[in-house]
Amino acid sequence: MIEKKITLVPIGDIDDSLLEYISQSIKTTFNLNTHLIPCQDLIGCVPEPVFGGRYNSTTLLKQFHECLPGKIFKLVAITDLDLYSPIFSCFFGEAQLGGCCALISLHRLGQEYYGLVEDKALFLSRCEKEVIHEISHLFGLLHCSDNNCIMYPSNNIIDTDVKSSSFCPSCNSLIERALV
Numbered sequence: 001m002i003e004k005k006i007t008l009v010p011i012g013d014i015d016d017s018l019l020e021y022i023s024q025s026i027k028t029t030f031n032l033n034t035h036l037i038p039c040q041d042l043i044g045c046v047p048e049p050v051f052g053g054r055y056n057s058t059t060l061l062k063q064f065h066e067c068l069p070g071k072i073f074k075l076v077a078i079t080d081l082d083l084y085s086p087i088f089s090c091f092f093g094e095a096q097l098g099g100c101c102a103l104i105s106l107h108r109l110g111q112e113y114y115g116l117v118e119d120k121a122l123f124l125s126r127c128e129k130e131v132i133h134e135i136s137h138l139f140g141l142l143h144c145s146d147n148n149c150i151m152y153p154s155n156n157i158i159d160t161d162v163k164s165s166s167f168c169p170s171c172n173s174l175i176e177r178a179l180v
C-alpha cells in the first residue's frame with residue numbers, strides 16, 4: 001500500500017522557505033504530509049523549451065509520469081520555467097485529473113513579472129492557491145464557477161488574486177469525500 005503523502009519536486013532554483021510554506025499549506029488544507037525529492041530522481045531527459053522559451057506543461061507531466069521513482073501517491077513539481085499548454089489556456093499549472101502528477105509554475109506569480117514591485121506575501125499566497133488548486137485536480141475535482149472558490153480556473157493572475165484559498169461548500173464536500 002502506498003503511503004498517502006504528497007511528493008514535492010523542485011525543478012530549478014526553488015527557495016527552501018517557499019517549499020516549507022507549500023508543505024505547511026498542504027498539511028493545513030489536506031491534512032497530508034509531504035516529502036521532498038530532488039528532480040534528478042525524476043527527469044530522465046531535460047525538457048526542451050518550445051513555443052518562445054516556454055515549456056509544454058502536458059509534455060512535462062507525461063515525462064514526470066514516465067520517470068516516477070517507485071510508487072508515488074501524488075506528486076507536485078514546482079518550477080520557475082514558463083509553461084504553456086496546448087489544451088488548457090493555463091500558465092500557472094496543470095494536473096492529471098484524478099491522476100498522480102501535477103505541475104505549478106512560479107514564473108508568472110511574482111509582481112515583478114507584471115512590471116510591479118516585488119510583494120513576497122502576495123507571491124506566497126498565489127503559490128499556495130495554485131498548489132491547492134492543482135492537488136485538488138489530482139483528487140478528481142473539476143473547475144468551479146464560483147470565482148471565490150479555489151477551484152475557479154485562473155486564466156490570468158487577477159483570477160488567482162480574486163479567489164480565496166478555500167473551497168466553496170460544494171467543492172468542500174467533494175474534497176472531503178475524495179480524501180477519505
Ligand SMILES: [Zn+2]
Pocket residue numbers: 133137143153154
Ligand atoms: Zn484547474
Ligand SMILES: [Zn+2]
Pocket residue numbers: 144145146149150151152167168169170171172
Ligand atoms: Zn467550488
